[in-house]
Amino acid sequence: MKRIGAIVALVLAVQLAAFAQDWDPGGTLKKLSARASNTVDVTLDQSMLQFAGGFLNSKDPDEAQAKNIISKLKGLYVHSFQFDKPGQYTEQDVAAIQNYLKGPDWIRIVDVRSKSEGQNVQVYFKKEGQQFKGLVVLATQPTQLTFVDLVGPITPEDLRALGGQFGIPKVEVHPNPAGKKGESK
Amino acid sequence: MTRRLVALCAVLLLAVPCFGGNDCDFNFNALVKTIETQYGVHRARIPFLGLAMFCLRVGRVPGAADFKIAVFENLPQSNVASNDAFERSVQRAIGNGWHPLMRARSSKDGSVTMIYANPDEENMRVLIVALDGTEGTIVRARVKKSQVWKWLSKPQDAVNGENDPPAHAQVAAAAD
Numbered sequence: 600m601k602r603i604g605a606i607v608a609l610v611l612a613v614q615l616a617a618f619a620q621d622w623d624p625g626g627t628l629k630k631l632s633a634r635a636s637n638t639v640d641v642t643l644d645q646s647m648l649q650f651a652g653g654f655l656n657s658k659d660p661d662e663a664q665a666k667n668i669i670s671k672l673k674g675l676y677v678h679s680f681q682f683d684k685p686g687q688y689t690e691q692d693v694a695a696i697q698n699y700l701k702g703p704d705w706i707r708i709v710d711v712r713s714k715s716e717g718q719n720v721q722v723y724f725k726k727e728g729q730q731f732k733g734l735v736v737l738a739t740q741p742t743q744l745t746f747v748d749l750v751g752p753i754t755p756e757d758l759r760a761l762g763g764q765f766g767i768p769k770v771e772v773h774p775n776p777a778g779k780k781g782e783s784k
Numbered sequence: 785m786t787r788r789l790v791a792l793c794a795v796l797l798l799a800v801p802c803f804g805g806n807d808c809d810f811n812f813n814a815l816v817k818t819i820e821t822q823y824g825v826h827r828a829r830i831p832f833l834g835l836a837m838f839c840l841r842v843g844r845v846p847g848a849a850d851f852k853i854a855v856f857e858n859l860p861q862s863n864v865a866s867n868d869a870f871e872r873s874v875q876r877a878i879g880n881g882w883h884p885l886m887r888a889r890s891s892k893d894g895s896v897t898m899i900y901a902n903p904d905e906e907n908m909r910v911l912i913v914a915l916d917g918t919e920g921t922i923v924r925a926r927v928k929k930s931q932v933w934k935w936l937s938k939p940q941d942a943v944n945g946e947n948d949p950p951a952h953a954q955v956a957a958a959a960d
Contacts, residue, residue, distance in 0.1 A: 650903040
């Protein structure tokens with residue numbers, strides 16, 4: 600009986616570990632994937648991030664800083680969904696994701712909304728105690744939704760340092776625990 | 785037929801032979817067998833592929849090796865994009881050493897493209913699995929780290945075969 604309990608615990612532990620690696624808030628991403636016309640998933644686990652970090656020049660100050668940041672990360676997961684026409688994903692779908700980012704561990708640092716283009720971008724940092732543990736980017740357009748989950752110690756200053764590299768836009772971030780809107784360039 | 789052309793283009797662009805040896809530890813044939821069994825088809829024979837591979841052994845691009853390709857035709861129409869079963873069977877066949885790097889799915893035509901990577905200190909091994917309608921292609925290659933940098937930084941040079949990677953990338957690769 601103890602052996603069965605141990606096996607069950609092991610299976611649960613493995614599943615929880617997998618959940619921690621590639622997060623799907625409330626299974627929303629899976630639901631969106633079923634409705635999207637095109638889905639792209641990119642997975643960069645720790646070994647791949649280490650490999651990518653090997654390309655950066657330690658003698659260049661900017662690249663050395665980026666290399667140092669990347670070396671500490673545990674994973675980067677990108678899920679992008681493209682829809683045929685507006686309305687195929689709803690505000691409720693977005694809210695389902697945002698609800699998971701309203702907990703006390705999460706701080707919204709960037710909130711950009713463009714009414715003319717219907718484009719919204721929000722950046723959330725995960726904080727445990729005084730330590731930053733991850734980052735989520737939620738970007739929506741009428742026919743596209745992108746969810747980026749970065750796992751590992753990354754601070755708003757790190758995000759600013761990475762701006763302009765690896766296709767990451769330059770971002771001016773000002774941590775605001777109250778969850779008020781930040782600024783983005 | 786399109787798949788065959790894509791496959792031949794991939795051969796010519798990559799210009800890499802299969803050397804076998806220690807780096808051929810991934811059982812490419814196991815994946816081929818998985819697809820053959822799952823879909824009840826056999827891999828297609830590509831005309832003159834043997835000759836092309838022979839020529840590539842002579843005129844290979846430095847930094848790339850261990851190239852294998854398999855093409856499938858007349859696959860039964862099944863919307864593999866709508867479920868994860870195919871991806872799971874591929875992952876089982878190739879083992880845990882390969883990391884899923886990218887997966888693109890289209891519910892319109894049911895096509896799926898999956899890219900797996902297996903990096904080590906000096907090389908990046910890449911496996912591409914693409915199913916498009918009734919055709920499928922599997923490509924595997926091993927590329928040196930410095931070559932990956934070169935192609936990523938200047939993709940056009942991958943075709944032209946010009947310029948070396950920056951010194952720091954070569955040093956990093958050598959240090960690894």
